[in-house]
Structures are given as structure tokens and as C-alpha cells.
Amino acid sequence: MSDFGKLDQNMPNPWQPKIVAFLCRWCSYAGADLAGVSRLSYPPTTRVILVPCSSRISSYHIIKALMAGADGVLVSGCHPGDCHYLTGNLLARRKFILLKRLLSYMGVAEQRVQFAWVSASEGEEFAALIKEITEKVKAVGPFRGFLRKDGEADAATL
Amino acid sequence: MPQPYNTYLRETLQTLLREKELERWLAFEESSLPLKPRPVFPETSEACDTVVFNGFCVQNLATYLSRYKGRRIGVLVKGCDRRAIAVLVEEKQLAREDLFLLGVPCPGMLNRTQLLTEFPGLDADQIAEEGGHLSLKISGETRTLQREDYLLPACRVCHHRTPEDVDALLDPPPLDAPETEESFATIVSSVGEMPQNDRAALFASEFSRCILCYACRNVCPLCYCDTCFTDSLTPAWMTASPEPGNIFFYHVNRMMHMAGRCVACGSCEWACPEHIQLHLLFGKITADVRDLFAYEAGIDKDAPQPLSHFSEDDPDEQIG
Numbered sequence: 284m285s286d287f288g289k290l291d292q293n294m295p296n297p298w299q300p301k302i303v304a305f306l307c308r309w310c311s312y313a314g315a316d317l318a319g320v321s322r323l324s325y326p327p328t329t330r331v332i333l334v335p336c337s338s339r340i341s342s343y344h345i346i347k348a349l350m351a352g353a354d355g356v357l358v359s360g361c362h363p364g365d366c367h368y369l370t371g372n373l374l375a376r377r378k379f380i381l382l383k384r385l386l387s388y389m390g391v392a393e394q395r396v397q398f399a400w401v402s403a404s405e406g407e408e409f410a411a412l413i414k415e416i417t418e419k420v421k422a423v424g425p426f427r428g429f430l431r432k433d434g435e436a437d438a439a440t441l
Numbered sequence: 442m443p444q445p446y447n448t449y450l451r452e453t454l455q456t457l458l459r460e461k462e463l464e465r466w467l468a469f470e471e472s473s474l475p476l477k478p479r480p481v482f483p484e485t486s487e488a489c490d491t492v493v494f495n496g497f498c499v500q501n502l503a504t505y506l507s508r509y510k511g512r513r514i515g516v517l518v519k520g521c522d523r524r525a526i527a528v529l530v531e532e533k534q535l536a537r538e539d540l541f542l543l544g545v546p547c548p549g550m551l552n553r554t555q556l557l558t559e560f561p562g563l564d565a566d567q568i569a570e571e572g573g574h575l576s577l578k579i580s581g582e583t584r585t586l587q588r589e590d591y592l593l594p595a596c597r598v599c600h601h602r603t604p605e606d607v608d609a610l611l612d613p614p615p616l617d618a619p620e621t622e623e624s625f626a627t628i629v630s631s632v633g634e635m636p637q638n639d640r641a642a643l644f645a646s647e648f649s650r651c652i653l654c655y656a657c658r659n660v661c662p663l664c665y666c667d668t669c670f671t672d673s674l675t676p677a678w679m680t681a682s683p684e685p686g687n688i689f690f691y692h693v694n695r696m697m698h699m700a701g702r703c704v705a706c707g708s709c710e711w712a713c714p715e716h717i718q719l720h721l722l723f724g725k726i727t728a729d730v731r732d733l734f735a736y737e738a739g740i741d742k743d744a745p746q747p748l749s750h751f752s753e754d755d756p757d758e759q760i761g
Contacts, residue, residue, distance in 0.1 A: 377750075
């Protein structure tokens with residue numbers, strides 16, 4: 284950890300956000316794969332977690348990611364109508380809308396938790412999406428809303 | 442509540458206990474704490490003699506019904522108890538035909554904490570509830586208060602006070618108390634309009650008092666999972682250590698479980714030993730479900746629960 288810290292200090296903008304990306308196996312993960320094999324470059328800020336379907340993700344996983352030190356969370360699945368399991372993303376969508384509204388109401392910056400639909404053929408869109416959400420999370424800065432090893436909880440960074 | 446009303450209530454319970462061959466009633470009696478009636482489960486006519494109903498019978502009695510599955514039980518239900526039972530029946534936790542529901546048109550429940558803060562040492566004998574007023578007898582003097590100024594937040598915005606689809610309804614109602622025009626949307630939008638930092642600070646300050654005692658979960662009629670996510674060890678989502686992360690995790694996920702199910706009875710807020718304003722949370726989720734999916738738990742009995750269902754036309758507003 285300390286070596287990376289030294290390296291960071293010599294760089295013009297040392298802090299890079301950590302973003303946990305939950306990607307659906309059939310669309311978004313394949314989209315990320317396509318971005319990779321197409322040799323597209325995008326910021327190395329995401330930690331990808333493969334899930335069978337976007338509806339596998341509940342509010343547990345999203346808040347737990349923030350508790351575990353993520354600065355942002357991305358959940359991505361197939362476009363509505365294209366779900367491999369036919370209706371998974373449509374069920375997930377209702378859950379996500381409610382969660383997004385609730386978190387925003389509780390003062391969590393909208394940039395922290397984001398949802399996006401990315402299909403298997405959208406490699407370029409995936410790279411653009413990661414650039415965009417990285418910029419958005421950078422804009423709100425590090426997340427210290429919960430108690431972390433490196434300091435006290437700070438509600439102003441929710 | 443006037444004493445004749447309690448006499449009338451007891452006689453009704455005794456008659457129905459006999460006529461309907463009920464095993465027992467679920468109702469309220471005075472407890473050792475002022476203005477905090479407790480649930481009572483009388484099995485005999487004589488045991489019904491302690492039953493009361495007044496503006497402090499907040500707790501949702503549907504919470505206790507899981508103990509008596511498959512037995513013939515009578516329940517004294519307010520509007521919110523009836524709605525909670527409707528949700529439990531819909532979720533196949535209870536059989537409607539096992540229950541005998543005696544509806545009481547609820548006048549809206551009173552805020553015990555607010556009254557005890559303003560009038561320390563107040564006791565049930567000193568309060569008379571009459572129509573839209575409260576008369577307090579304090580050291581020989583009579584104070585008259587507006588009832589609606591002392592309603593609990595959830596009761597102030599309740600529009601389903603009289604239970605529907607019950608086996609018998611107490612007639613006349615205990616009080617003729619007017620409803621207000623407000624709804625949860627009113628309360629929630631006043632918070633929603635605050636700047637983001639102020640909202641974060643508001644909830645941080647509320648949650649800073651949370652000790653994760655889970656009283657709000659235990660009192661909730663609709664929290665019936667055998668293993669709650671709070672107690673799950675594989676995976677261990679959270680611990681009961683009251684740190685901001687655990688507290689936030691607990692409240693957000695509890696609210697997500699209540700989405701489309703919460704009947705806004707306010708029992709959780711009433712049970713909270715730290716007086717956390719939980720109506721700001723369950724009010725938000727109730728208002729959002731109503732706004733997005735036009736659904737009210739325990740009222741729209743024929744419609745499927747919103748989170749176990751979908752529509753292709755659902756809003757995509759906040760999702761990219």
C-alpha cells in the first residue's frame with residue numbers, strides 16, 4: 284500500500300476513484316469484453332464483479348460495496364426487453380428506481396450509485412460509460428460517509 | 442376516551458368471544474408505563490375487563506398473529522392493523538378465515554413523547570379525549586388542546602383510519618376526529634427540497650442516535666423472515682455494532698424490504714427508544730411507490746405487489 288501511495292504523490296492528480304461495477308453476464312460483461320478485445324482505452328477505476336443478471340443485485344450489494352470502501356457503484360445489465368431471462372432487468376428496474384430515489388433523498392450524491400443498460404455489442408459505449416462515470420465520481424470526491432480505516436465518518440461526502 | 446366507551450368495548454368483546462367461539466382476543470390494556478397501553482390476549486370474559494382503547498394504542502397488533510397461526514383469534518383492528526393483515530394474508534402468512542376482525546374507526550393516535558415532554562408526569566386518568574380536542578386535568582386546572590396538534594406523524598397523514606372489510610365494526614366510533622388534507626408526499630417533499638448536504642446532515646444526525654437495537658424491526662407486523670439480513674452470517678452483511686456504515690445499511694435495506702408492503706402504521710417510530718424520525722424513511726418509500734406504481738399496500742388487494750411485478754412502461758428516468 285505504501286509504495287502505491289508514494290507513486291500517487293508524484294502524480295499530478297493522485298486520487299483515482301474506486302468504482303465497483305456489477306455487470307450482467309449476458310450483455311454488459313460481454314460489452315466490457317468487447318471493449319477489451321477492441322483495445323479501447325478507458326480509466327482503470329472499475330473493479331468488475333460478474334453477476335448472472337442485473338436483477339441479482341439488491342440494495343445489499345450496493346450499500347455493502349460503499350461500506351467496503353468503494354467511492355462509486357455501477358450496476359449494468361441488458362437493455363429492457365433484451366434480458367436473457369426475459370424479465371430480470373424489468374424487475375430490477377423497479378427496485379433500482381426506488382433505491383436511487385431513496386439514496387438521493389437521504390443525501391447520497393446521485394453520482395455515487397449509477398445504473399446503465401449496455402448490450403454485448405456496445406464496446407465503445409461501455410468505454411464511454413466508464414469514462415463518464417469516473418468523471419462523475421471524481422467530481423464528488425472520495426467517499427467517507429461511513430467510518431473507514433483511514434478516518435472518521437463524514438456525512439458531507441455521502 | 443370516555444369510560445362508557447371502554448365498557449361498551451369490553452361488553453362487545455365478551456359477547457363476540459362467546460358467540461363466535463374465539464380462542465382469544467388481541468386488544469390493549471393499560472400498562473405500568475403512562476400513556477403506553479400494552480397488548481393483551483384475553484381468553485375469558487373476565488380477562489376482557491381490563492381492555493381499553495384510547496389515543497395511545499399505537500402498536501400494530503398484526504405483529505402478534507404469527508404466533509397463533511391456524512387458530513381462531515379475534516383482533517381489535519384499526520385501519521393500519523387491517524391493512525397489515527391484508528398484506529400478511531396476501532403473502533400467505535395468515536388465513537383470513539381464521540381471524541375474526543373487530544374494526545374500530547381510529548381517530549388517529551397521539552404522540553406520547555410530545556405530550557410527556559410538554560406535560561411531564563402526565564397520566565392516562567388526566568386525559569379526556571373529546572371530538573377534535575384533548576382535555577388535560579393538571580393540578581386542578583383544565584387545559585384544552587387541539588387533538589391534531591398532538592397526532593403522530595404517520596397518523597396525521599393517514600387517510601385509511603376506518604378499517605374496511607372487517608367482520609364487525611364498532612359503532613358509533615370512539616371519537617369524531619377529522620382527517621387532514623396532508624399526505625406523506627407533503628412531508629417528504631419538504632425534506633426533498635432541502636440542499637443535499639442538509640439532507641445528509643439530517644439523516645446523519647438521526648442515525649447517530651441509532652443503537653441498532655432492532656426494536657423497529659421487531660415491532661413491524663411485516664418483518665417476519667426467519668433469518669433477517671441483520672442476523673445473516675453467510676454472508677455477514679453487517680454487524681450490530683452501531684457504526685455509520687452498519688446503521689445506514691440497516692435502514693436503507695429495511696426500507697427496500699418495506700417498499701410496496703409498508704402500511705405506514707408508524708409502529709417502528711413509536712417503538713424507537715431514541716425517537717429517530719423513521720416516518721421520514723417509510724413515508725418516502727410509501728410516497729414513491731404510490732407515485733411510481735400507483736399502489737397502496739393493504740388497500741389495492743387485487744393488484745400484484747409492485748416489486749414482484751413489472752411493466753414495460755415503467756419509468757426509466759434515473760437509469761441510463
